[in-house]
Amino acid sequence: MNAQIQNALNPDVAKVLEAVQGRSLDRIFFVACGGSSALMYPSKYVLDREAKTIASDVYNANEFIHRNPATLGEGSLVILCSHSGGTKETVAAARFAREKGALTVSLTAKPESPLAEASEFVIKYEKASYFDETVAKNSDFYLMYQLVTGVLNHKEGNALFSDMVESLENLGTVYEKTKAQFLDRSKSFGETYKDASIIYTMASGSNYCAAYMFAVCILMEMQWIHSHPIHAGEYFHGPFEVLTPEVPFIMLLGLDETRPLEERALEFSRQYSDNLIVIDAKEFDMEGIADSVKGYIAPLVLNKVLGVYATAIATARNHPLETRRYMGKVPY
Known part of the structure; x- marks a missing residue:
């Protein structure tokens, strides 16, 4: 990773990517409710197009628990999101995923929230995607794309990571x-x-x-x-x-x-x-x-x-x- 990319990478995302390097990973679950769930669709699309060894799914947080996917386990990365960090279904989903041995990462605007406490890693974002804001850096979409393309780069050597990080800066x-x-x-x-x-x-x-x-x-x-x-x-x-x-x-x-x-x-x-x-x-x-x-x-x-x-x-x-x-x- 060159110095320019390293400097642009959000510190919270960097911590997750470091943890991912040391784990066997074959599946990513995107788990949330409402708009927080919808913002994960483009990342799922990226994985469908780019990932060769990692499957992915998007789940409503409550259904994630009740459906209880058989593939959820130690080889799973579960990415959750809640703006407030207090969405009870998503908090419960984070606890459920950790009990299954999955690596849990939550995006939220509130790093002291129940969701943050329930997750192994927390990525704090500054702006929610659906408000009329021009701010891009460290917004939810921005960080989600850094995270997903970073995982692809670390686990499969996918070269999209550099282009994505540099483009997000603009x-x-x-x-x-x-x-x-x-x-x-x-x-x-x-x-x-x-x-x-x-x-x-x-x-x-x-x-x-x-x-x-x-x-x-x-x-x-x-x-x-x-x-x-x-x-x-x-x-x-x-x-x-x-x-x-x-x-x-x-x-x-x-x-x-x-x-x-x-x-x-x-x-x-x-x-x-x-x-x-x-x-x-x-x-x-x-x-x-x-x-x-x-x-x-x-x-x-x-x-x-x-x-x-x-x-x-x-x-x-x-x-x-x-x-x-x-x-x-x-x-x-």
């Missing part, structure tokens, strides 16, 4: 440019759809995380708008029957290998809808991002652009993103 500039680029469009979106009763969001591959976060964490949780993330590959197997000229669809197009699925869905939808909101990663200024990782970085930028859209619709509706009926308000 991510903040990319965020700033795209936020400015889509600001006017986001305000128009907010005014146009502030009274919409339902809004769908569609994507595929590594970009599905952005569709999930916006549909579930923003529209449903934070705006109380009926919504659902639709996988572009599943669109023609039922969901396209709800397409009418009036129903808004946010269509996300990324740069990974599944883009043809998104393009097919968009081409069809243009024939029957007057309310398509298209956000295409080909429009992004990705200067400073290596070609080898642009497909992996695109969903992070798509998610950040949707953060701008989230602020715009919340402002237009006079419904702050922090408003809740039940979450943190009543027992559940």
Whole structure:
């Protein structure tokens, strides 16, 4: 590892990579709930594309315990995430994984939280991915990618690690440019759809995380708008029957290998809808991002652009993103 990469590597991530070197590792489990789970989808995609000896799965934290995977054991790395570090299902999952002999690593903004105490290693992040922030360094996505590509490099010699770490250093500039680029469009979106009763969001591959976060964490949780993330590959197997000229669809197009699925869905939808909101990663200024990782970085930028859209619709509706009926308000 050269000095430039060493200096850019987060110290908490470096500690985990050092521990990984001394262990036999054949499986990675990504375990969390809600948006914390969705942010793991791109890392799962990276492993599917790059890993030759390490299998991976994404689990809801509660189901992880109840399903009790037979492959969970001493050869497992379990990566967990909770912004507050207090999500009870995720805390229980960390304890469960440790009892099985797995190496547990948790990402959280609260290093003194119950999740941190339940895990062997803790990686503290500074910003949550789905808020309207241009900050990239030491955010949740940033650290997740450092960790996953670092594991691939340490265990399989995968060369993607250097390109990823160097590219992540330029991510903040990319965020700033795209936020400015889509600001006017986001305000128009907010005014146009502030009274919409339902809004769908569609994507595929590594970009599905952005569709999930916006549909579930923003529209449903934070705006109380009926919504659902639709996988572009599943669109023609039922969901396209709800397409009418009036129903808004946010269509996300990324740069990974599944883009043809998104393009097919968009081409069809243009024939029957007057309310398509298209956000295409080909429009992004990705200067400073290596070609080898642009497909992996695109969903992070798509998610950040949707953060701008989230602020715009919340402002237009006079419904702050922090408003809740039940979450943190009543027992559940």
